[in-house]
Amino acid sequence: MTAALKPLSLGRDTLLDRLGRRVADRLQSQTSGYEPYTPSDPETLARTLRPGDILLVEGNQKVSAVIKYLTQSTWSHAALFVGDETPLTLDQATLTSVERPQLIEVNLGEGCIAVPLTKYRTYNTRICRPVGLTPEDRNALVSFMVSRLGLKYDLKNITDMLRYFMPAPPVPVRWRRRMLAFGSGDPTRAICSTLIAEGFERIRYPILPEITRAPGHAAATSTYSREEILHIRHHSLYTPRDFDLSPYFEIVKPTLEYGFDYKRLEWAPGREGP
Numbered sequence: 248m249t250a251a252l253k254p255l256s257l258g259r260d261t262l263l264d265r266l267g268r269r270v271a272d273r274l275q276s277q278t279s280g281y282e283p284y285t286p287s288d289p290e291t292l293a294r295t296l297r298p299g300d301i302l303l304v305e306g307n308q309k310v311s312a313v314i315k316y317l318t319q320s321t322w323s324h325a326a327l328f329v330g331d332e333t334p335l336t337l338d339q340a341t342l343t344s345v346e347r348p349q350l351i352e353v354n355l356g357e358g359c360i361a362v363p364l365t366k367y368r369t370y371n372t373r374i375c376r377p378v379g380l381t382p383e384d385r386n387a388l389v390s391f392m393v394s395r396l397g398l399k400y401d402l403k404n405i406t407d408m409l410r411y412f413m414p415a416p417p418v419p420v421r422w423r424r425r426m427l428a429f430g431s432g433d434p435t436r437a438i439c440s441t442l443i444a445e446g447f448e449r450i451r452y453p454i455l456p457e458i459t460r461a462p463g464h465a466a467a468t469s470t471y472s473r474e475e476i477l478h479i480r481h482h483s484l485y486t487p488r489d490f491d492l493s494p495y496f497e498i499v500k501p502t503l504e505y506g507f508d509y510k511r512l513e514w515a516p517g518r519e520g521p
Contacts, residue, residue: 271356274310274412287372288501289345289364295501296328296364296374299385301443302350303487305371309412310355320488322373325440326352326362329389333361333396351392353442358399359392374499375490377452384450391446444485453495454485 296302304324305315311323333348348361380388444454490496 268356274355275308277307277309285371287364287367287370289368291501292364292372292374293344293349295499295504296330296349297376298328298330298332298389299377299380300328300499301375301377301490301496302326302328302367303373303375303491304367307370314486318486318488320486320491321371322487322491324352325443325487325490326350327388327392327443327446329361329392332389332393334393351396359395359397359442361396373491374501375493375496376499377447378495378497380450380452384452387450388446388452391449392442395442440485440487440490444489454489454493456494 292302302325303322304326305311305321306323308323314323315321328349329351330349331344331347333351335347339347342363345364348363350362350364350366351359352362353359447454491498
C-alpha cells in the first residue's frame with residue numbers, strides 16, 4: 248500500500264494553501280440537529296478498549312454527512328486506540344486516562360493527531376476489535392500509528408475537497424464509493440481509513456473477505472461484491488464501514504462486556520410492559 252500522507256511544504260504559504268485551509272474548515276464545521284441515541288461514556292470506553300481496537304464514530308460534520316451518504320453507512324470516521332503509547336507532554340502526564348490522548352486519527356486539515364476519548368462523549372460509536380493479534384503484531388500496529396503522528400496533508404488540491412460540499416450527489420449506489428477515489432488523493436485520504444488499513448496490512452491482518460471462494464473461508468458471494476473489494480484494494484481506499492462489516496473484526500459493546508442482566512433494570516412507571 249502506498250503511503251497515505253504527505254508532509255506540508257516548509258516554504259511560505261501560497262494562496263492555495265490559505266484557500267485550502269478555509270475549505271477544510273468549512274467541511275469540518277458541524278451540522279445542526281445531531282442527537283446521538285447512545286452517546287459514549289468515556290470511562291466505560293476506557294475500561295473496554297484495548298490497544299489495536301478501532302473506534303468508529305458517527306460524525307456530525309459537513310464532510311461526515313457526505314461520507315455516510317457515499318458509503319451507505321452510519322459511520323463516517325475511524326480512530327485507532329493505542330492506550331498509553333502516545334508521547335505525553337508534562338501537562339498531559341497528570342491527566343486521567345479518558346483525558347489523555349489515547350486515540351490516533353487522521354483529520355482533514357489536521358493530519359495525523361492523537362485525541363482523548365472525551366472528544367467523542369457526545370457521539371454514537373462502535374468498537375471493532377481484531378481477533379487473536381499476537382503481542383508482537385499488536386505492538387507493531389501501535390508503533391506504526393504512533394510513528395505517523397504529526398504528519399500533515401497538502402491541501403492545495405481544492406477540487407478534491409469541493410465535491411464534499413454536495414451532501415447527496417445524484418449518482419447510482421454502485422458509483423458512490425468510487426467518488427471517494429476521485430481526484431489526486433491527499434484530501435481524499437485525509438477523511439478515510441487508509442492509514443489504519445495500512446497498519447493492519449503491514450502485520451498482514453485481513454479487513455475484507457477473500458475474493459475467491461474456498462471451503463471454510465469467508466468470501467464475497469456476488470460478482471459486484473468481488474469487484475468492489477478488488478476496487479477498494481487497488482486504490483488502498485478503506486472506509487469506516489469496512490471495519491464494521493469485516494468478518495475478521497469483533498463488534499464489542501461495552502454494556503454487554505460487564506455482565507448485563509435485563510432482570511436488574513428498573514423501568515419507569517408505565518413501562519413495565521404489556
